[in-house]
Amino acid sequence: MTQHSCWQRGEVVIISGQTGCGKTTQLPQFILEREIESLCGAVCNIICTQPRRISAISVSERVAFERGEKLGESVGYKVRLEGMKGRDTRLLFCTTGILLRRLIADRKLKDVTHIIVDEIHERGMNEDFLLIVLKDLLPRRPELKLILMSATLDAELFSSYFNGAAIIKIPGFTYPIRTHFLEDILEMSGYGLTPDNQIDDYGQERIWKMNKQAPRKRKSQITSLVEDAIREADFKNYSPQTRESLSCWNPDCIGFNFIEYILCHICEDERSGAVLVFMIGWDDISALKEKLLLHPVLGDQSRVLLLTCHGSMANSEQVICSLLMAVD
Structure with a gap:
């Protein structure tokens, strides 16, 4: 396993893998299999953090399925108020908050051998605080292996934060994407925006939300920015109907009618x-x-x-x- 050679130079490895390369589901399994082959499977304890609870649950189910076992055997998960793991669980998927709470009770994570922090580009208070705590923990746990992963990250930035950590770039497979903006959708669909057909109906019990969409004497900041952008943009290649629709667009509305029309x-x-x-x-x-x-x-x-x-x-x-x- 090539990652092992990087660990000879430091205990932190940064994985920059494109979407579809399988890093989230495959890399934890590679590490687990490596530890088993090295006769260290009984003491191996891998924690893989996910930014959302649904990710922790779904990824753990996927990995357990790929390993041909039931969830809660060697692979488990732990989220707030819910979890599934057993005595033989060696790969645990959890949310960032769960790992932070574990650090309160066990500041050295004495039984943990590997920590994988996935999707580190999703910067939040918990995620940033976790990286601070882990950086402080590494000198006191030199045998702890730390892997940081993301599909879209500034790898050099995280590498410098962890004192020149090794970087591994993994190619992936992505489908071609065509980007269409609001003006393109209006042009292709022929839909016409008017001041009246943009008010979203939330029902009488949420009439206050409907009132917020009404034109205001004092424009919101986002409305002013939209109007400035439309004035500066060049829409000469679009039809008069599309240009008229853009001039009527109210960014304070979600656009239920428009979404319904496009979906249909x-x-x-x-x-x-x-x-x-x-x-x-x-x-x-x-x-x-x-x-x-x-x-x-x-x-x-x-x-x-x-x-x-x-x-x-x-x-x-x-x-x-x-x-x-x-x-x-």
Whole structure:
């Protein structure tokens, strides 16, 4: 295993692997198998952190499946208020917060042999604090192996922070991506934005949210920035209808009607597949789903499967949602 040679020069290795290279699911298994072959499997204890609880659960299930065993045997997970691990668990996936709480009780992580911090580019208070604590811990635990991984990171920055840690770059496989901006979607679909069709309906119980979308005498900062960007942009290659729509665009609205129209356009004119719609919060997610369920095409459950996923949902519901999306 090539990573082992890097550890001869330092106890920290930074993995910069492109999406699809398998670093999240394969690298922990490589380390575990290496320890087993070296007759150190009984004392091996690998902790792999994930930024979100659904990631920790789904990745642990995937790895256990690949190893042909039940979750909770050599592979397990631990998230807030929930976990599945056994006496023989040697590879544990957990959230960053779980590892920080463990550090409170066991400041040296005396039984841990390897720590893998995945997705370190997702900078947050917990993630940054964990790196500070781990850097302070390494001189007191020279035998501890630390691996930092991400698909998109400034590897040199993290390397310098850990005193010139070794960097390994792993190629991956990515599908070609075509980027379409708002003006492109308006042009292709023929949809026309007006001041009236952008107000999102949240229902009477959330009338305050609808009122926030009404035009204000004093413009919000984002509205001013959008207007400045539109004035400076060159839309001469777009139709008059598209230019008129952009002049009417209200960035304070999510655009339920527009999303509904585009999804229907995709269902009727594009090949079958999956569409991800990212919303700001649970109110927007649930309100949009209620609207889509009333649509004659998008609400047809024999043709379209509408799934919601949010951090406030029960883990079982999130897992079912992620599994169904993976199957699709």
